[in-house]
Amino acid sequence: xxxxxxxQAEPLKPAGVKRIxxxxxxxxxxxxxxxxxxxxxxxxxxxxxxxxLDADIYGPSQPRMMGAKGRPAxxxxxxxxxxxxxxxxxxxxxxxxxxxxxxxxxxxMLMGALQQMLGQVNWGELDVLIVDLPPGxxxxxxxxxxxxxxxxxxxxxxxQDVALLDARKALDMFNTLKTPVLGLIENMSFFTCPxxxxxxxxxxxxxxxxxxxxxxxxxxxxxxxxxxxxLAGDSGTxxxxxxxxxxxxxARIAEGLVR
Ligand code: ADP
Numbered sequence: 001x002x003x004x005x006x007x008q009a010e011p012l013k014p015a016g017v018k019r020i021x022x023x024x025x026x027x028x029x030x031x032x033x034x035x036x037x038x039x040x041x042x043x044x045x046x047x048x049x050x051x052x053l054d055a056d057i058y059g060p061s062q063p064r065m066m067g068a069k070g071r072p073a074x075x076x077x078x079x080x081x082x083x084x085x086x087x088x089x090x091x092x093x094x095x096x097x098x099x100x101x102x103x104x105x106x107x108x109m110l111m112g113a114l115q116q117m118l119g120q121v122n123w124g125e126l127d128v129l130i131v132d133l134p135p136g137x138x139x140x141x142x143x144x145x146x147x148x149x150x151x152x153x154x155x156x157x158x159x160q161d162v163a164l165l166d167a168r169k170a171l172d173m174f175n176t177l178k179t180p181v182l183g184l185i186e187n188m189s190f191f192t193c194p195x196x197x198x199x200x201x202x203x204x205x206x207x208x209x210x211x212x213x214x215x216x217x218x219x220x221x222x223x224x225x226x227x228x229x230x231l232a233g234d235s236g237t238x239x240x241x242x243x244x245x246x247x248x249x250x251a252r253i254a255e256g257l258v259r
Contacts, residue, residue, distance in 0.1 A: 011147060011148070011149060012114075012115060012118045012119060012143070012144070012147040012148040012149075013118070013148050013149045014118060014119065014121070014123045014126075014129070016124055016125040016126060017051065017123055017125075017126045017128075017129045018126065018127050018128065019127070019128050019129070019151035019152075019258070020129045020131060020144075020148055020149065020150050020151055021128055021129070021130050021131065021150070021151055021152055021153070021154065021182070021257065022130075022131045022133050022141075022144060022145075022152075022153040022154070022179075023036040023130060023131065023132055023133060023153075023154050023156060024133045024135075024141065024153050024154065024155050024156070024170050024174070025133075025135050025155065025156045025157060025163075025166075025167065025170065026135065026136065026137075026155075026157065026163065026164075026165070026166025026167040026168070026169050026170045027135055027136075027157075027162065027163045027166040027167070028059065028135040030135075030156055030157055030158045030163050030187055030188070031158070031187035031188060031223070032056075032132060032133070032135065032156045033054075033056060033061040033062060033065060033132050033233075034065065034187070034229060034233050034238075035154075035156050035185060035187060035223070036052060036054075036062070036130055036131075036132035037052065037062060037065045037066055037088075037132075037233070037238045037240075038229075038238045038239060038240035038246075038250045039130060039250060039253060039254055039257070040052040040086075040088045040130045041086045041087065041088060041238045041240040041241050041250070042240040042247070042250040042251045042253070042254035043128060043130075043257065043258060044086065044087035044088050045087065045240070045241075045251070046251070046254060048127040048128055048258055049124075049125055049126045049127045049128075050087070050088050050089065050126065050127065050128055050129075050130065051082070051088065051091070051123050051126045051128070051129040051130065052066070052088050052089070052090050052091075052129075052130050052132065053092075053117055053118070053121075053129060053130070053131045053132065054090075054091065054092030054093060054094060054132045055093070055114060055117065055131050055132060055133055055134065055140055055144070056093075056132050056133065056134045056135075057093050057103055057105070057110055057113065057114075057134055057140060058103055058134055060092045060093050060094030060097070061233075062090060062092045062094065063092050063095060064094075064233075064234070064236060065233045065234075065236065066085040066086060066090055066236060066238070067085055067086075067235070067236020067237055068083045068084075068085040068090050068092075068095075068236075070083060070095070071095055072091065072095050072121075079121070079122045080116070080117075080120050080121045080122065081121075081122055082121050082122065082123065083095070085236075086237070086238065086241050089123060089124065089126065091117050091121045091123075093113055093117065096113070107139050110139055110140065111139065114140060114143060114144070128257070128258050131144065131148075131150075135166075136166070136169075136170070137170055137173040141170075141173060142173075142177070145173075145174065145177035145178075145179045146177060150179045151180070152179070152180045152182040153174050153179050153180070153181050154181070154182050154183060154184070155167050155170050155171055155174075155181060155183075155184050155185075156184075156185045156187055157184065157185075157186060157187070157207075157208050157211075158186070158187055158188045158189075158203045158204075158208075159186055159201065159203045159204035159205055159207040159208055160203040160204050160207070161204065163203070164207050164211060167184070167208075167211070168211070171215065181215075182218070182220070182257070183212065183217050183218035183219060183220040184208050184211065184212045184217055184218075184219055184220065185208075185219075185220050185221045185222075185223065185253070186207075186208035186209065186219065186222040186223070187223050188202070188203050188223070188224070188225045189201075189208075189222040189223055189224055189225075190202075190222075190224050190225070191224060191225040192224060202225060208222070209222070220253050220256065220257075221249060221252070221253040223246070223249060226246055228242075228244060228246060229246055
């Protein structure tokens with residue numbers, strides 16, 4: 001009686017999940033979802049038990065990128081059965097919404113949805129759960145960082161100044177919340193012209209590598225602007241599921257992530 005601390009609010013990390021890795025970006029459209037799906041597929045191909053949680057509440061793109069449709073079943077009305085695609089266990093807020101409808105939610109509803117996707121989904125035993133975060137530094141990031149025991153975060157940026165500026169804010173947030181940042185990935189790093197073979201730095205050059213160096217963080221990869229990547233994402237079979245150079249690039253990044 002007295003003196004006992006109040007029971008903590010339930011932690012959000014599912015029991016069978018060994019580690020949660022968040023993929024973050026400061027800005028939208030830099031390739032965070034593309035990289036999330038491809039890393040998930042690459043890890044699964046390396047024999048890892050992988051889950052992918054699409055927490056990009058405002059623009060869930062994993063149903064399309066992973067080619068998974070339908071509503072997850074809930075036979076007992078409590079637990080939600082995730083979907084499976086390309087060897088990855090998958091849950092997206094997009095499964096609960098009609099495609100093309102905007103999400104206009106207040107904070108508490110958002111948190112409820114996030115809590116459901118972590119706590120009520122039957123994730124099973126996973127070596128790693130990849131979380132595709134919304135861009136920016138909002139409620140979802142805050143809740144996940146403080147309650148879900150993230151093992152680490154990866155920040156995706158293009159070399160463009162505006163993207164880097166926002167990426168810095170995301171990095172600062174993880175620092176403040178004491179979430180370890182595993183490294184940075186530069187996406188849309190360069191474009192190899194199919195006609196002349198020349199390398200073009202459409203969004204600038206070297207910005208993310210310089211940022212990584214300044215912060216003492218690893219640059220986990222520099223991925224080109226690549227037509228196959230875009231087409232594969234739109235078709236529902238991530239490029240990492242194939243055999244080309246991009247599949248190899250993702251495999252290399254994935255190898256270093258889960259040891
Ligand atoms: P975010 O999750 O950061 O909003 P997406 O992953 O949805 O970004 O990517 C935005 C768009 O850019 C998508 O159409 C995607 O197919 C495309 N894209 C992402 N990365 C690349 C790349 N390296 N090369 C070509 N297109 C890409």
